[in-house]
Amino acid sequence: MKEIILIKNGELVLKGLNRNNFEDTLIKNIKKSLSGLGKFSVKKAQSTIFIEPLEENFDFDLALNKISKVFGIAAFQRACVCEKDLNNILENSVPYLSNILSNAKTFKVEAKRADKRFPFKSPEICMEVGGHLLKHFPNLKVDVHNPEVTVFVEIRDYNAYIRCGKINGAGGLPVGTAGRAAILISGGIDSPVAAWCMAKRGLELNAIHFASPPYTSPRAEQKVKNLLEKVAEYSGTIRLGIVPFTEIQEQIAKNCPEDYFTLIMRRMMMRISEKIARQRNCLALITGESLGQVASQTLPALVVTDSVANIPTLRPLIGMDKEEIVNISRKIDAFEISIMPYEDCCTVFTPKHPKTKPTIEQCVLAEQNLNIEELVNSAVEQTVYSYIG
């Protein structure tokens, strides 16, 4: 009995002339995510991708888990490959479905005949297969409205396939089809979620993290790497730049009015990030900001942060509540890492009364004693790069 994985493309079926490009990127991403699982072949036909293992002991469960994290997939499932012959389908159906059906009470069969030359119409296929299964599994009854198990029989160009239900894919668009952007990643809950949201829309990710040793510990950096590993399960490899930020924070603490510490720090982050992003051909920055969540995320505060960067900042969480963000964080298995207590650079030198309604002019004045260009260039030069995932 031969088993394969059937993958249905998601949103990308809508993309007209770009479709081939999208499909090719999706296939490339699927191959990458399954690399290390042994040899397999990949074919595509009619919005479906077929993964066929070419080695014994292919780990289907692990493969399905990996595929569930590839963006651009609407649904997927393992399936039994049959000859395009009703008897062969019947013969395969019992052993293939035996595990699931011997423990079920109700089922139904659905059939789809993409190849109209197949001598049986869909309702006939359902009748035949359904009747055959009922004979072999006395525990079963047919329930067409609310079955415990739905068996699908598909007749396609070269083969017929039997599968049980379908698994919803991660949705979104294949990573890489929307270009590249840089996520400003902290060790918090929000930025990994923001990274995931934008990878879901097809962006390839670079990451930038600001570290202020000895105020921040090596464990805080490791935490960021662990978070990015979770994101990379979906986004593929992420290039991370760790920016030394201690000098800048100390200079801000020494030379600027306290109320503005956080805002000026964020403006410095944006300036440095823009430079790094441009070097890496990233067309935008991404942050985990959510409107009003903290003093530095009021609309006036966002205006003064934005005003120093000549590159768009994508803020996918801007309209989300904390609860919605936490739900995604849990879904991608990042939450438990995010709530570990290691300090981020944002929590050192925090003002007692942060400005919530700053203006650009006030900020320019507050940072007038900083040698901004020199600090930015030096931080960019000393940034240390590594690859995650």
Ligand code: ATP
């Ligand atoms: P997060 O949960 O992502 O840390 P937050 O709610 O704590 O977000 P802030 O600390 O104000 O908010 O940071 C806002 C955004 O700035 C973060 O979502 C992230 O994109 C970026 N950021 C904050 N700290 C850092 C850092 N140390 N390195 C890189 N980016 C950072």
Ligand code: MG
């Ligand atoms: Mg934070």
